[in-house]
Amino acid sequence: MAPQRSLLQGAFLLPFLVSSISAFPYNTNSDANSKARDLNLNLLKPRSHFPTLFKRQNTTFTPANTNPSSNPGTRLGCYRDDSASSRLLPTSFTASDTLTLEACAVFCSSSPYFGVEYGRECWCASSSSGFSPTSPSTLAAKVSDTDCSFPCAGNNDQTCGAGERIEVYTNALYRPPMNAQVPGFDYLGCYRESSPRLLPNSLLGDDTLTTAKCAAYCTNLSFPYFGLEYGRECWCGVSPPFDSQKVPETECSMTCAGAPDQICGAGNRINVYEKQMETPADVGDYRYQGCYTDSPVTGEKSLTGKVTYDAAMTLDKCRMTCEKDGYPYFGTEYGSQCFCGTKLYDGPENDDVSDDEDDYPPRALKVLDRECSMRCGGDATNMTNCGDANRLSVYWNGEVSEARNLDSDELEDADLPGWFYSGCHRDDVAQRILTGPSTRSNDMTVETCVGFCNTRGFTYAGLEYQTECYCGNAMDSVNLDEVDGSQCEELCSGDAEEYCGGPRRLSLYTLRNIR
Known part of the structure; x- marks a missing residue:
């Protein structure tokens, strides 16, 4: 063993090699959304680490401790790793003269798998790298444990692969990335992005993005919704995303650029959070009742x-x-x-x-x-x-209004006998259904309008839009175009307890025995 160790020590003194566990990370992540890596680092070819020298080592080394007591992970086996263009564990790389299994597990803590090779190289495989211990290609690459015979540079009691041989472990330090919990916000889910965008406001692009940073950014701008996309994008919005665009959580799979343990959407996929709503405060003497649906149809409003x-x-x-x-x-x-x-x-x-x-x-x-x-x-x-x-x-505010359409008894008490309420009717500003004289007043009441038409000998009186009064003796076929009474519920400008029609709607009163 001595000649081999001497040869290895001499090799580790080569000045062009990386000398610490944290130096010169080699990242072959081909994700389309990732930043281009430094070209100089991409030129680093670990496969060129004196392969001929290592191939000459024929001494058999029996793995001394394949499961160290510190348990950096579960050993899966020894594998061929002899393709310069397709690494078995392709996500990131480092090399060190003090390499141990524990140090490699720490370096690859954001990856579910790590591997050691050449005695001093540490390789990682992220969840999106494509590596699977059960895939046919991985199983075909598995070799005898005796092929992985080099002692780890930082611990001779551990083995760290060999020339073109890598020992692969599951990483006990790895924690799958999750949707972060943000105080004051509820997580809504993963959504398919659309045009226009689900959350269209105030894009923040950040290579150190975290969920908390995005939440703070949108909160400072007073937006109640924020979303994370493409690993580094933060979007804000005022309205919730559409339920129809919700997709399975697995479609949001990118980690945050500034927090590899957090999920930040994916390509055209956005993780959306919503600010927890406090019950809105009362306004003056009006108490908040809640959020209600409303109809887009004018005649069917809430x-x-x-x-x-x-x-x-x-x-x-x-x-x-x-x-x-x-x-x-x-x-x-x-x-x-x-x-x-x-x-x-x-x-x-x-x-x-x-x-x-x-x-x-x-x-x-x-x-x-x-x-x-x-x-x-x-x-x-x-x-x-x-x-x-x-x-x-x-x-x-207060009790429900006592506003009403006046009945015949109330009109008789107002010296208008024979008049009665006969429904809410559609009107047209271009062709009034009552074509007699009209009047407008900021003190309009039902009694005022009916009295105005009665003294002029007309048999119909109609109130519209709070302040308007129309008279007539005929309504032609428009008399058939009656609508539900809820469309004539604007209060009279002169009496908040009486209805005076609505926009293009007449509260119609008729003199008895005319219809």
Whole structure:
């Protein structure tokens, strides 16, 4: 054994070899998304380490300790590793004159497998390298244990392969990368990327990216969602990803550039996290009720009173608009829309919040608060939510409104005998269904409008859009175009307890014995 050891020691003194476990990592990772490695390092060819010299060693060396007490991993066997273009363990490489099995396990701690070769070389195989101990090619490369006969440079009681022979171990230090847990966020899953992007805001590209760094980046910009992609990309967003684009977790397989124990998406795959929602605060005297679905159809909205639009919408701006006109409900939608209502058409399955008496099929179904996560357009702090697409952030103040259409007894008490409410009808600004005289007033009430038409001898009176009053003696065929009463629930500008139609909708009153 002495001549062999002397020869090995002389070989290890060659100045062009790497001299420490941490120096000159050799990485042959061919992943398309990885950064190109330093060209000088790529020129390092461990296979050129005096192969002729090693091939001349014919002395048989029996492995002295194939399972050291420190247990760096489970030994799988000795394998041929004689192809310069296709290493058995291809992910990364280092060489050291103090190499031990334990040191190689540490160097390859982000890989499930490590191997030792030539007495001083350490090779790693990542989970994406393609190495499998049960693959046909690996099984075909397995050779006798006596072929791996070189003592490890840092521990003569261990063997570290031989010339073109590598001993492969499972790595006891390896921990599979996982989706990191981030305080204050919930992990939603792995999603297929799309165009437009699922989380389209504020890309951060970082070669030291970690999940925590991405979370901090998007949180500082007040975004409730963040996602990791391609190992080094961080994306932010205001809305959740589509469930239809959720894919199996295995499709997000890249590790984070700054944390090999964490998952950061993959090509066109993004790991998405959502900020845990705190219950929104009350606004003035209005208490938060929840996030509700809304219909995109005008005549089937969940809140059917006054509507306003403002790119600089805030919760308080919507509150004041609805409160001023006497509405007990307000809701914000899509960051810029404000809806008022006397009722929330939620249906009995949501505990009948609005006392709608089941007059109409439920439109407002309560959903998770996270579905109302679009920021209010006028909130400079970017911290409050104003619904989302077809989602209402709903607030309520006090008892449900007593607003109503007046019955014939109430009209008779107002010296308008014979008049009665006859439904909600569609109107057209280009061709009014009541073509007689009209009036507008910021103090409009049902009594005011019916009285105005009655004194002028007309048999129909219609109230529209809170302030408008129309008279007529005929309605032609439009009389058949009656719609459900929920479309005529804007409050009269002069009395918050009475309905005065809606946009292009008439609350129609008729003089008895005319129809």
